Amino acid sequence: MAKIELINICKKYKDETVIDDLNLTIKDGSFTVLVGPSGCGKSTTLRMIAGLETATGGEIRIGGKRVNDTAPGHRDVAMVFQNYALYPTMTVRGNIEFGLKNRGVAKAEREKLIAEIAEIVGLDQLLDRKPQQLSGGQRQRVALARAMVKKPKVFILDEPLSNLDAKLRNQMRTELIQLHRRLGTTFVYVTHDQVEAMSMGDEIVVMHQGVIQQADTPMKLYHEPANLFTAQFIGTPAMNVLDTRDAAGLSLESESTVAKLGFRPEQAVFDWGGMHEGYRLTGEVMTRESLGAENIYQIKAPGGVFFVKTFLEPLREEQTVRVVVPYEQLYYFGPDGKRLYGVRVQERQLAAAGGV
Amino acid sequence: MALRVLNVLCLLLLVLVFAMPFGWMLSTSLKTLPETMIFPPAWIPKQPVWENYAEAWKTGPFLKYFMNSFIVAIGILICQALTIIPAAYAFARYKFAGSNLLFGVVMVTLMIPAQLIFLPVYLELSALKLLNTHLGLILPFASSAFGIFLLRQGFMQVPEELIEAARLDQASEWKIIVRLMVPLVKPVLVTFALFSFIAHWNDYFWPLVMTTNETARTLPLGIAKIREVEGVATWNVLMAGNLILVAPILVAFFFSQRHIIRAFVYSGVK
Numbered sequence A: 001m002a003k004i005e006l007i008n009i010c011k012k013y014k015d016e017t018v019i020d021d022l023n024l025t026i027k028d029g030s031f032t033v034l035v036g037p038s039g040c041g042k043s044t045t046l047r048m049i050a051g052l053e054t055a056t057g058g059e060i061r062i063g064g065k066r067v068n069d070t071a072p073g074h075r076d077v078a079m080v081f082q083n084y085a086l087y088p089t090m091t092v093r094g095n096i097e098f099g100l101k102n103r104g105v106a107k108a109e110r111e112k113l114i115a116e117i118a119e120i121v122g123l124d125q126l127l128d129r130k131p132q133q134l135s136g137g138q139r140q141r142v143a144l145a146r147a148m149v150k151k152p153k154v155f156i157l158d159e160p161l162s163n164l165d166a167k168l169r170n171q172m173r174t175e176l177i178q179l180h181r182r183l184g185t186t187f188v189y190v191t192h193d194q195v196e197a198m199s200m201g202d203e204i205v206v207m208h209q210g211v212i213q214q215a216d217t218p219m220k221l222y223h224e225p226a227n228l229f230t231a232q233f234i235g236t237p238a239m240n241v242l243d244t245r246d247a248a249g250l251s252l253e254s255e256s257t258v259a260k261l262g263f264r265p266e267q268a269v270f271d272w273g274g275m276h277e278g279y280r281l282t283g284e285v286m287t288r289e290s291l292g293a294e295n296i297y298q299i300k301a302p303g304g305v306f307f308v309k310t311f312l313e314p315l316r317e318e319q320t321v322r323v324v325v326p327y328e329q330l331y332y333f334g335p336d337g338k339r340l341y342g343v344r345v346q347e348r349q350l351a352a353a354g355g356v
Numbered sequence B: 001m002a003l004r005v006l007n008v009l010c011l012l013l014l015v016l017v018f019a020m021p022f023g024w025m026l027s028t029s030l031k032t033l034p035e036t037m038i039f040p041p042a043w044i045p046k047q048p049v050w051e052n053y054a055e056a057w058k059t060g061p062f063l064k065y066f067m068n069s070f071i072v073a074i075g076i077l078i079c080q081a082l083t084i085i086p087a088a089y090a091f092a093r094y095k096f097a098g099s100n101l102l103f104g105v106v107m108v109t110l111m112i113p114a115q116l117i118f119l120p121v122y123l124e125l126s127a128l129k130l131l132n133t134h135l136g137l138i139l140p141f142a143s144s145a146f147g148i149f150l151l152r153q154g155f156m157q158v159p160e161e162l163i164e165a166a167r168l169d170q171a172s173e174w175k176i177i178v179r180l181m182v183p184l185v186k187p188v189l190v191t192f193a194l195f196s197f198i199a200h201w202n203d204y205f206w207p208l209v210m211t212t213n214e215t216a217r218t219l220p221l222g223i224a225k226i227r228e229v230e231g232v233a234t235w236n237v238l239m240a241g242n243l244i245l246v247a248p249i250l251v252a253f254f255f256s257q258r259h260i261i262r263a264f265v266y267s268g269v270k
C-alpha cells in the first residue's frame, strides 16, 4: 500500500512536450481514475508511474520513496494492459507464475498462491489453457490474476475494459470495485469514458492536453467543476454552455468579465406558467430522445442550442417550449474558461426578464 | 469446382517435377551397374541391390565424414543461435547510437559471395592454424546476416506491451529473450535452422577449399570421391552415397515441417 506523488513532472518526446509540470498526489488506498480525451497524456502519466517511460523532469515517489531510477520490476507496481499483454506461448498458469519465478518464490509457495488467485478470479478450470483459447473476459481475468498474485503496492490499469462488450464491461466494473475494496491497495485507473470514471473512482483526475484540469471526488467534480473543460467533460449530455452576450434577459453583476454561462441539462425544468424562479429560455424542440426513464430534448433558442433532460415524465410533444433554470444552478466562466464565483443576477433586470 | 481440380492437378505436376529426380536417385541406388545403362530406362530394379549402400560406405572413411559433417553443421547451428538471437533482439528492440549503421553493415555482408572472400579467410585460418580443423569450418559461419535479418523481423512483430509486462514481472533481458521472445518466433527460428543445416550439410565448396586432408573432411567431399575411386562412373554406388548424404536432412525436415509451414504463413503474433 502506498501513496503516489508526482512532483513537477515533465515529459517530452524529442521536442514535443506531452506533459508539462504536472503535480498530483494519489492517496494511499484510493481508487483514482485518470480521465480525459484521447491523446491527453493519461497513458504517458501511468507509464511513468510504472517505470515504462522515464520522466524528462520532476520526481516520482511511491510510498514516500523516490523511484525515478528504479526499474519497473522493482517498483512494486503491477499493471493491467488494455490488450492484456498475456504471454501467448505460456499457459494461464505460466502467465501467472512468470513474475513469481522471477522473484525467486519457491515452487510450493507458487502453487499455493496460484491456486488462491485462480479461485478468486474464477480461473481454476482454465489454468492449463493458452491465452488464445480464452474469451475476452477470461483473458481479462488472467491479466488481473497475473497482476494480483504479486501483491503489489500499486495497481495500474490502462483502459482494461475497453475491449469488452457493454454487458461484460458492466460486470467487470463491479468486480473491479469489489476487488479494490477487498485488497485495499492503491488503484490507478485510466479511461477516456467519463461514465466509467464517475462510477468507479473515489478520486477523479481530469486531464486535458497534458494538464490536470481538476482532481476531486466524483460528486465535487459534478457539482463544482473548476473550469469549463471539466464542466463539459463530466455528465451526459454535457453541461449546456451559452455565450453571455447571447443570453438575452439576464443581467449579471460581477467583478470580472463573465464570458460563458452554463447549466446542466437535468437542472432545467419545463416552465409551467411561472411557477419557478430562474433564468427563462424559449426555443424550438429539434430532437427528442426517450430512453425510457429519462427523456432528452435538444432545443434551439436564439442564444444557442441546448439540451434538457427530464426523469420519469411523459415525453413532450409540443414544438415550442419554455424552460427555466433556477438561478442557483447557473455556472459562470471567465474568458479563460475558469469558473467564476460570486456572480450575482441583478434583481431589477430580473423582474423584466420574468415578463419575457 | 473445376478450379479446384485444376489447382490439384497443377500441384500434382509440381510434386512430380520435384519428386522425379529424387525417385530416380532412389531407384538407381538399388540397381546393378548394367541396369543403370539399359534403354529404355526401367524405374523398378529387378532385384534391389542393397549392397550398393555398403559399397558406397566402404569407398572411404565414411563414418568419419559423417561425424565431421555432423559436428560442423551442428556446431555452426549452435554458434549461430548464440550470436543471431541476441543481435536480432538488439537490432529489433534497442535504439542505440549507430544501430542503423551497424545493421546496414550486417546487411551488406549478405551481398558478398563466398567465392570473393575465401582466399583471405583461407590465409587467416592458415595463420591461426585452423585449417583441417572442425573449428576452421565452423567459425566463418558462426553468425549469419540472413538469420539476423529474419529474426529481427520476427522480433519486431512482437507487441511492445508483452516485453513491458515481462519487465514489470521482474524478468531480466535474458529471461525476456529466452522465455518470451524465442518461443514466439520459434517457427522462424526452426525454419532458419533447417535452411542453415541443409546449406552447411551439403556445402561442397567451403570444406573443399579449407581442408587438405581427411581430418575434417565432410560427407559431400566423400561422396564426390566415389567417382574418383572407380575408373568408370558407378552411378548406382554414387546414388547410394547421395542417399546417405541426404538421409539426415530428410529426418530433420520431417521433424520441423510443422514449424516451417507455420513460418511461411506467419502473420505475426496475436
Ligand SMILES: Nc1ncnc2c1ncn2[C@@H]1O[C@H](COP(=O)(O)OP(=O)(O)OP(=O)(O)O)[C@@H](O)[C@H]1O
Pocket: A013, A016, A018, A036, A037, A038, A039, A040, A041, A042, A043, A044, A045, A191, A192
Ligand atoms: N513514443 C511516443 N513518441 C512521440 N509521441 C508520443 C509517444 N507516445 C505518446 N506520444 C504522444 O503523447 C501524447 C499523449 O499520449 P498518451 O498515450 O499518453 O495519450 P492517452 O491520454 O493515453 O490517449 P488515449 O486515450 O488515446 O490512450 C499524444 O499526443 C501522443 O501522440
Ligand SMILES: [Mg+2]
Pocket: A042, A043, A044, A158
Ligand atoms: Mg492511452
